[in-house]
Amino acid sequence: MASVDAPPGFEPLFRSSPFLDHLGPFFMRKAEDGTFVVGLRVLPCHANGRGGAHGGLLMTLCDIALGYRTTASANPRPMLTTASVTTDFAGAAKVGDWIEAHVDVQKVGGRLAFANCYVVCDGQRIVHASAVFARTGDRVDRVAQSH
Numbered sequence: 574m575a576s577v578d579a580p581p582g583f584e585p586l587f588r589s590s591p592f593l594d595h596l597g598p599f600f601m602r603k604a605e606d607g608t609f610v611v612g613l614r615v616l617p618c619h620a621n622g623r624g625g626a627h628g629g630l631l632m633t634l635c636d637i638a639l640g641y642r643t644t645a646s647a648n649p650r651p652m653l654t655t656a657s658v659t660t661d662f663a664g665a666a667k668v669g670d671w672i673e674a675h676v677d678v679q680k681v682g683g684r685l686a687f688a689n690c691y692v693v694c695d696g697q698r699i700v701h702a703s704a705v706f707a708r709t710g711d712r713v714d715r716v717a718q719s720h
Contacts, residue, residue, distance in 0.1 A: 577614050580671060586611060588641065596633060609645070611638040612673040615666050626666040635660060635690045635702035638674035643688045643706060647681040653706035656685070664699030666692075672699070684708055 583600040586593070593599060596619070600612045613619075613634055621627040636658055644650050666672050672694045679687040686708060692700035 583612055610673050610675055615668050615670045617668050620668050631692055631700050632660050634674050638676050639688045639690050639704040642676035643678050643686050646678040649711040651708045652710045652712055653686055654709055656707045657705040658702055660702045662700055664697055666694040666699060670694050
């Protein structure tokens with residue numbers, strides 16, 4: 574069975590859900606500039622019938638990385654709902670591979686946000702995704718609200 578160990582510098586993803594708990598474990602690595610990369614070890618339960626990472630897993634990795642990074646890029650932090658994700662597959666990952674989602678946030682506007690993502694495996698870009706998010710409001714700072 575493939576290891577779920579993450580490379581040095583990665584820690585469990587700061588946010589999860591029942592769906593992500595079922596698919597994970599997902600990890601993240603923070604950068605000095607405040608950005609982060611989301612990573613995952615491809616396990617046997619992530620495989621398609623040919624033994625590669627299932628496209629739905631790769632799309633989910635893109636969606637969460639795009640959403641979490643786009644939310645974290647603005648202040649106040651927006652509440653975002655995925656409106657569209659376009660995904661192009663240019664390679665593959667197999668069981669045991671470590672994959673990372675790198676996000677470039679293009680714009681967070683008053684109503685919409687836009688970002689791009691590359692999933693990298695062994696130094697190669699295997700997936701490109703672009704997303705549009707609807708901004709449904711801003712996250713309320715619970716500490717400031719209590720004063």
